[in-house]
Amino acid sequence: MRACRRCHILTDKTTCPYCGEPTSEHWQGYLVVVKPEESIIAEKMKIKMPGKYALKVR
Amino acid sequence: MMETKIFVVKTQVGQEENVANMFEKAAKRIDNKIVAVLAPKELRGYIFVEGYDIDVIKKLIRHMKYAKDVLEKDVKIEEIEHFLFPPSAVANIEEGMIVELVSGPFKGEKAKVTRIDDAKEEITVELLDSMVPIPITVRGEQVRVLKKKEDE
Numbered sequence: 001m002r003a004c005r006r007c008h009i010l011t012d013k014t015t016c017p018y019c020g021e022p023t024s025e026h027w028q029g030y031l032v033v034v035k036p037e038e039s040i041i042a043e044k045m046k047i048k049m050p051g052k053y054a055l056k057v058r
Numbered sequence: 059m060m061e062t063k064i065f066v067v068k069t070q071v072g073q074e075e076n077v078a079n080m081f082e083k084a085a086k087r088i089d090n091k092i093v094a095v096l097a098p099k100e101l102r103g104y105i106f107v108e109g110y111d112i113d114v115i116k117k118l119i120r121h122m123k124y125a126k127d128v129l130e131k132d133v134k135i136e137e138i139e140h141f142l143f144p145p146s147a148v149a150n151i152e153e154g155m156i157v158e159l160v161s162g163p164f165k166g167e168k169a170k171v172t173r174i175d176d177a178k179e180e181i182t183v184e185l186l187d188s189m190v191p192i193p194i195t196v197r198g199e200q201v202r203v204l205k206k207k208e209d210e
Contacts (some may be wrong), residue, residue, distance in 0.1 A: 030097040034085045040135045041093040056144045
């Protein structure tokens with residue numbers, strides 16, 4: 001899995017399918033967001049879309 | 059709308075992401091009563107599950123191979139906020155500092171920091187015991203700071 005350098009979403013692609021930024025294979029921490037509109041964690045992370053995210057991307 | 063709570067679930071060490079994925083799958087089955095799952099890298103054997111009802115989580119982990127237990131007391135978002143924004147591995151390192159390499163082929167060697175790459179979280183060091191100064195680039199996590207500056 002790779003993580004987008006900007007939005008941190010996890011994907012298999014080398015460019016992020018959502019924001020077009022290059023992705024990196026160096027990432028740490030794992031966050032699964034199911035319902036962003038109800039989650040305090042998603043709100044803190046400014047995540048609006050359900051999905052799997054990395055906490056830190058190098 | 060009811061406020062969510064963040065619960066701490068004990069997992070088998072190394073299976074944190076697996077359990078997080080199991081919760082995601084389960085969430086869809088149970089009408090999304092789980093809203094998010096967090097597995098910070100620093101925390102081994104525990105994950106945070108954000109949901110509404112501890113009993114729902116208790117019921118779910120009964121069927122999860124790698125999930126062991128859920129703590130009775132929930133945690134506040136303020137208590138786990140630092141996991142959401144992990145600091146850079148080179149945040150406390152400055153040029154001129156003396157560090158010890160803690161992993162890799164030069165493990166145990168002392169070195170002086172000559173350059174820091176914030177974006178890549180890498181540092182370039184020169185080994186102190188080396189006859190000729192050869193620059194070596196290592197990841198920020200691979201060193202431990204011994205002295206602030208060489209002359210201090």
